[in-house]
Amino acid sequence: MQDRPQPSPLRIGIMSFAHLHAESYAHQLKALPDIDFIGIADDDLERGQRFAQRYDVPFFESYDALLAQQPDGVIVCSENARHRPLVEQAAAAGVHVMCEKPLATTLEDGRAMLRACEDAGVILMTAFPMRFSAPLLEIKTLLDQEGLGRVLAVNSVNQGQMPKRYRDWFVDRELAGGGSVFDHTVHLADVLRWYLQDEVVEVYAQTNRIMHRDEVEVETGGLILLTFANGTFASIDCSWSRPMNYPTWGGLALQLIGQKGVVHVDAFSQNIEAYSNTDLPAWIPWLSDPDRAMVQEFASAIREHRQPRVTGYDGFKAMEVALAAYRSAALGQPVSLPLS
Amino acid sequence: MKVGIVGVGAMGGTHAEAWTHTPAQIVGFVAEKFEHAQAMAEKYGAQAYPDLAAMLPHIDVVDICTPTHLHHEMTLQAAAAGVDVICEKPLARTVEQGRAMIDACRAAGVKLLVAHVVRFFPEYVRAKQAVDAGQVGQVAVIRLQRDVFRPRKAEDNWFLDFERSGGMILDLMIHDFDYARWVAGDVTRVFCKHIGDPRISPGDHALAILTHANGAISHIEGSWAYPPPTFRTQFEIAGSGGLLVHNSDASAPIAAYWHKGDDDTAGEVPVPASPLLESPYVTQIKAFYHHLTTGAPLPVTAEDALAALEIALAAMASAESGVAVEIGR
Numbered sequence: 001m002q003d004r005p006q007p008s009p010l011r012i013g014i015m016s017f018a019h020l021h022a023e024s025y026a027h028q029l030k031a032l033p034d035i036d037f038i039g040i041a042d043d044d045l046e047r048g049q050r051f052a053q054r055y056d057v058p059f060f061e062s063y064d065a066l067l068a069q070q071p072d073g074v075i076v077c078s079e080n081a082r083h084r085p086l087v088e089q090a091a092a093a094g095v096h097v098m099c100e101k102p103l104a105t106t107l108e109d110g111r112a113m114l115r116a117c118e119d120a121g122v123i124l125m126t127a128f129p130m131r132f133s134a135p136l137l138e139i140k141t142l143l144d145q146e147g148l149g150r151v152l153a154v155n156s157v158n159q160g161q162m163p164k165r166y167r168d169w170f171v172d173r174e175l176a177g178g179g180s181v182f183d184h185t186v187h188l189a190d191v192l193r194w195y196l197q198d199e200v201v202e203v204y205a206q207t208n209r210i211m212h213r214d215e216v217e218v219e220t221g222g223l224i225l226l227t228f229a230n231g232t233f234a235s236i237d238c239s240w241s242r243p244m245n246y247p248t249w250g251g252l253a254l255q256l257i258g259q260k261g262v263v264h265v266d267a268f269s270q271n272i273e274a275y276s277n278t279d280l281p282a283w284i285p286w287l288s289d290p291d292r293a294m295v296q297e298f299a300s301a302i303r304e305h306r307q308p309r310v311t312g313y314d315g316f317k318a319m320e321v322a323l324a325a326y327r328s329a330a331l332g333q334p335v336s337l338p339l340s
Numbered sequence: 341m342k343v344g345i346v347g348v349g350a351m352g353g354t355h356a357e358a359w360t361h362t363p364a365q366i367v368g369f370v371a372e373k374f375e376h377a378q379a380m381a382e383k384y385g386a387q388a389y390p391d392l393a394a395m396l397p398h399i400d401v402v403d404i405c406t407p408t409h410l411h412h413e414m415t416l417q418a419a420a421a422g423v424d425v426i427c428e429k430p431l432a433r434t435v436e437q438g439r440a441m442i443d444a445c446r447a448a449g450v451k452l453l454v455a456h457v458v459r460f461f462p463e464y465v466r467a468k469q470a471v472d473a474g475q476v477g478q479v480a481v482i483r484l485q486r487d488v489f490r491p492r493k494a495e496d497n498w499f500l501d502f503e504r505s506g507g508m509i510l511d512l513m514i515h516d517f518d519y520a521r522w523v524a525g526d527v528t529r530v531f532c533k534h535i536g537d538p539r540i541s542p543g544d545h546a547l548a549i550l551t552h553a554n555g556a557i558s559h560i561e562g563s564w565a566y567p568p569p570t571f572r573t574q575f576e577i578a579g580s581g582g583l584l585v586h587n588s589d590a591s592a593p594i595a596a597y598w599h600k601g602d603d604d605t606a607g608e609v610p611v612p613a614s615p616l617l618e619s620p621y622v623t624q625i626k627a628f629y630h631h632l633t634t635g636a637p638l639p640v641t642a643e644d645a646l647a648a649l650e651i652a653l654a655a656m657a658s659a660e661s662g663v664a665v666e667i668g669r
Binding site for chain 2: 150152153155157159204206207208210211212213220221222223225227231233235237239241242243246257259261262332333334
């Protein structure tokens with residue numbers, strides 16, 4: 001009996017390790033059997049070299065040098081405000097892109113990125129791992145089978161710890177695009193668009209900076225209420241309200257009110273509780289890693305010459321919700337989408 | 341102390357039982373249907389009266405457990421008779437009514453105590469104490485959630501009559517509007533989305549965002565859209581120094597799994613019931629009794645009840661108009 005012919009491995013690199021998620025993606029690239037992790041480029045040379053060493057892959061001193069290797073795809077993990085130049089550079093080289101969320105920090109940058117990839121005929125995927133969460137996928141199937149009837153309202157939370165200890169730029173308004181609203185709204189805005197197969201038409205938000213007031217200049221508390229075209233309304237709590245001794249970084253969960261019933265889904269409840277004589281209580285996760293499936297999807301889309309299950313346009317629409325939230329918070333009234 | 345109870349539905353019955361834990365004497369009942377008052381009078385060794393006017397000369401305190409739209413008129417009647425008033429929440433159907441009730445009781449020199457019972461539930465009291473003790477630092481983001489089934493009274497389901505009850509936002513969410521204000525102070529802005537069309541929804545459901553004068557923000561969910569016998573509550577209070585989390589599903593001390601039978605053991609009207617040695621309804625009535633007899637302090641004033649009413653009506657106005665409503669106090 002003959003083995004099936006193995007496709008040649010896809011050659012994928014990472015542009016910038018500014019975002020800590022790059023570490024997870026690097027781990028996936030190393031672990032997935034049909035991918036050749038060809039190396040890392042980073043404008044922070046020390047950082048890039050350190051991670052190249054850790055993952056035992058080549059380091060490239062410029063993004064051009066990495067792209068000159070003609071990879072099949074790159075994963076862009078620069079600071080939010082610096083996604084655009086790297087995505088444009090990759091597109092110009094004819095290289096497919098998966099870009100860390102939020103896609104960009106301005107509508108203008110987001111539009112330019114969509115255009116550059118479309119013109120070059122390359123994939124632009126947004127790194128929204130929740131589209132690959134096993135518990136969330138189970139609810140997506142239920143909704144697609146009309147198992148809940150029409151969804152009337154959703155109460156969702158994506159709270160976390162204040163992330164400054166991971167990266168300083170996470171709390172820099174210029175580089176990150178804002179605080180907790182920009183950091184956390186996009187995941188749920190995307191999940192809700194995906195679940196409801198509908199677009200947001202109105203955003204109301206209130207924010208404050210009471211938690212960590214002395215450490216950061218961006219908002220740390222945020223409550224957002226979205227209305228979709230068919231009338232469904234959904235709230236998002238994007239606050240950095242998990243204290244530093246919380247057992248984990250935060251979480252993401254939704255409660256959906258439907259005509260046939262109510263379902264609660266938590267993307268991160270699959271944990272073992274761990275207690276000890278010396279350490280604070282901790283949670284040991286046993287969930288199926290959504291990042292693994294997300295990187296696999298990027299590779300499959302490249303291989304199969306198709307759009308990925310979550311696109312740059314999805315990233316753009318989620319970012320638009322976050323930008324609208326800032327406008328609403330400043331006005332004290334809801335604002336309409338799409339933003340002009 | 342002689343107590344008369346008006347209204348013998350879910351709350352009238354609960355209050356009557358609670359009064360038996362105090363030295364006060366229940367002397368009379370008034371109900372919309374006289375035979376209902378008679379049944380209660382028989383159970384508690386009291387007298388059934390045809391209406392409030394007939395009972396007032398015989399009592400020191402009236403405990404008003406009637407549908408919301410009747411609170412105003414009955415309170416004015418009691419005040420005119422010099423009788424102290426205990427009134428179920430919400431205080432009234434409109435802010436004007438609520439203000440008139442407070443004014444009338446003050447002018448008549450009688451007490452007006454409002455049964456915001458959540459202020460007597462131990463999980464809510466403990467959280468408030470923890471906040472006051474500085475355990476979360478300055479309060480930043482509050483989340484309060486109360487999910488139940490739609491009241492299903494066999495006859496005359498006034499809860500579903502918007503004119504009489506004000507609907508779910510006024511009847512149910514007022515608990516959490518009051519609690520948010522208790523924890524984070526006065527509210528200046530309210531935005532609310534609501535679905536209540538019975539052709540579309542199995543029950544009313546609403547989400548509201550409150551902005552407090554001190555900068556804190558609150559997310560309030562109220563629901564009649566869960567199936568019976570659901571009565572679940574959740575809260576979170578996050579501040580500059582910490583976080584408090586409560587979830588009634590997680591804290592339920594008993595889990596039972598039956599091989600057969602109908603697990604819908606709930607009554608007509610959802611009432612919360614985590615096992616406690618003293619029901620919060622009893623704690624509340626005892627507090628009212630001690631306040632009336634000794635002047636012992638109460639955690640909630642009629643002005644607090646009026647402020648909660650104002651937030652609820654602002655939420656209803658916001659849901660109706662689609663814009664955020666400012667509350668000027």
